[in-house]
Amino acid sequence: MQWLSWDVNLKTRLIGETLFNLLFWMYFPFITIYFSEAFGPVIAGVMMTVPSVISIFGSMIGGYVTDRLGRRPTMLIGSFMQVVMFALFALSLSHWWDYISFVGISLGKSLYRPASAAMVADLVSKKERRQVFATFVTANNLGAVLGPVIGAVLFFNYRSELLWTCTLVTLCYSIAIFFMVRETMPKEDRKVEYKSGVLSVIKGQWMSYYVIFRDKVFFLYILGGIFITVSIMQLDLYLAVYVNDHVPTQDLVATKNLLLTLSSEEVFGWMLGLNGLMFVFCVVPVMKLLKKWSDRNTLILATVLSGLGMFLVSVTSNAWLLFLFTFIFTLGEIIHAPVVQNFVSTYAPKNARGQYMGASDLQFSVGRFIAPVTVILSATMSPLFVFGFILACALVSAGLYFVLFRVFSENDPMESICET
Numbered sequence: 001m002q003w004l005s006w007d008v009n010l011k012t013r014l015i016g017e018t019l020f021n022l023l024f025w026m027y028f029p030f031i032t033i034y035f036s037e038a039f040g041p042v043i044a045g046v047m048m049t050v051p052s053v054i055s056i057f058g059s060m061i062g063g064y065v066t067d068r069l070g071r072r073p074t075m076l077i078g079s080f081m082q083v084v085m086f087a088l089f090a091l092s093l094s095h096w097w098d099y100i101s102f103v104g105i106s107l108g109k110s111l112y113r114p115a116s117a118a119m120v121a122d123l124v125s126k127k128e129r130r131q132v133f134a135t136f137v138t139a140n141n142l143g144a145v146l147g148p149v150i151g152a153v154l155f156f157n158y159r160s161e162l163l164w165t166c167t168l169v170t171l172c173y174s175i176a177i178f179f180m181v182r183e184t185m186p187k188e189d190r191k192v193e194y195k196s197g198v199l200s201v202i203k204g205q206w207m208s209y210y211v212i213f214r215d216k217v218f219f220l221y222i223l224g225g226i227f228i229t230v231s232i233m234q235l236d237l238y239l240a241v242y243v244n245d246h247v248p249t250q251d252l253v254a255t256k257n258l259l260l261t262l263s264s265e266e267v268f269g270w271m272l273g274l275n276g277l278m279f280v281f282c283v284v285p286v287m288k289l290l291k292k293w294s295d296r297n298t299l300i301l302a303t304v305l306s307g308l309g310m311f312l313v314s315v316t317s318n319a320w321l322l323f324l325f326t327f328i329f330t331l332g333e334i335i336h337a338p339v340v341q342n343f344v345s346t347y348a349p350k351n352a353r354g355q356y357m358g359a360s361d362l363q364f365s366v367g368r369f370i371a372p373v374t375v376i377l378s379a380t381m382s383p384l385f386v387f388g389f390i391l392a393c394a395l396v397s398a399g400l401y402f403v404l405f406r407v408f409s410e411n412d413p414m415e416s417i418c419e420t
Helices: 008-039 041-047 050-068 071-091 095-123 129-157 159-180 198-213 216-236 238-246 264-281 283-289 295-313 319-347 350-360 362-370 373-377 383-411
Strands: 250-254 259-262
Touching: 008 041, 008 095, 008 129, 008 159, 050 071, 050 095, 050 350, 050 362, 071 095, 071 159, 095 129, 095 319, 095 350, 129 159, 129 264, 129 283, 129 319, 198 216, 198 350, 216 238, 216 264, 216 295, 216 319, 216 350, 216 362, 216 373, 216 383, 238 264, 238 295, 238 373, 238 383, 250 319, 259 264, 264 283, 264 319, 283 319, 295 319, 295 383, 319 350, 350 362, 373 383
Parallel strands: none
Antiparallel strands: 250 259
8 A cells, every 4th residue: 555545644644653753762762861860760760660551541541532532532632742741841840840741741642542543444444454554663663763863962962952842743743633634433433421420431441441351352362462572572671681791792794904893782782773774674565575464374473583583592692693683583573563453453343443452552561561570580590591481472472373363263254364
C-alpha cells in the first residue's frame, strides 16, 4: 500500500507522529540522568517505575474511552494533555513539577496509543495492515536513531528551548488532528455514557476488560507477548552488562593502511546503531517479503530469531560475530512489532477495538517489568545460563503462539490469519 494512496487521516498522523517521536527521543534517554542529579539515583530509580504503571492504566482507560467517545476525541485528549504537560515541563517551576509533567506526558501518550492503533484498523483492509503498521514502526524508530544524537547536545545545554519546541510541535499536531482527522468509528458502535455516574463508568470499564481477559485466545496472545518482550528488552539490559564485562577492546579492522580499534563500550554502541538502522531501513522491506506468511508462522519466526540471536551472543566476544547476532535478533524484533498490531486489530471486535488495543499494551508493560530479572541473575549465574533463560522465554513465547492459533483455528477454522 503506497503512502500517497493512504487516507488523509493516516498521512497526517504519520507526519505528526514522526516529528513528535523525533523530539521525544531527544529528551527521553536523558531523563533518568536529569532526575538522578536532582533526587539521587535511588529515589530516581523508584520514580522512573511510576510512568510504566501509569501507562498500564492509561492504555486501559484510553482503550475504553476510544470505544465510547470515538478515536478522534480520545486522540485529542491525549495530545492536548501532552501539550499542557510539555509547557509545564518547559517552565521548570521545580524538579517535582518537572517530574509530574513527565508522568503527565506518559499518561497522555498511553491514552493516545489505543485510539491511534484502532483508527488504522478502521481505515486499512486486513490485507494491507501489516504494511501500514510497519511504516509507522519505521517512522517511530527514525526518531529513536536520530533523536539521542541531537538530544545529547540540546537536552543538557538548551533544555528549555527543546521542551518549548516539543510543546509547539505537539500543539501543531493536535490542531492538525482537530481540523484534518475525521472520526472513523462507526456511529452505531459509539457508546457515550453521559448519564452514567463515575462509579458506573469505572465498573463498566473493568467488567469489559474482565470479559476480554477471559477470552482464551487473547489471553494466550498477551502471555506470549510478555515472554517475547522479556527477550526483546535485553538489548538495553543484560546485553549491555555482558558486552561491558566480557567483550575486550579489539581491532575491528587491522590492515596496512587502516587500524580501527573498538572498546567494549564502542562495540555496544555499534550494536545499538545497527539495531536502530535496521528498524529504519528494514521494517517495510521485510514485511513485504513476509506478506504472504500467516500471522502464526510470522510470530513464531520472530520469537525464534529473537531468542536464538540473543543466545548466540553468549558464545563469543568477537565484535564481527556480535554484529551478526545483533542482525539476527533485531530481525526477530522487526518482524514481531507490526504483526502483533496486525493480529489484535484483526482479532478484536469492531466495537471494542480500542479496548483490545489498550489491553494489548499490557504485554509490553509487564514484559518490561519482568525483563530486568536477567541483570539480577547475572550476579550469580554465568552468561550462558542467563542467555539460556532469555532463549527459554522466547521458545515459551513461540509455543504459546502455536497454541494460540491452534485454539483460534478450532473456534474459527475459516479465519485467514490462521492459514499456513
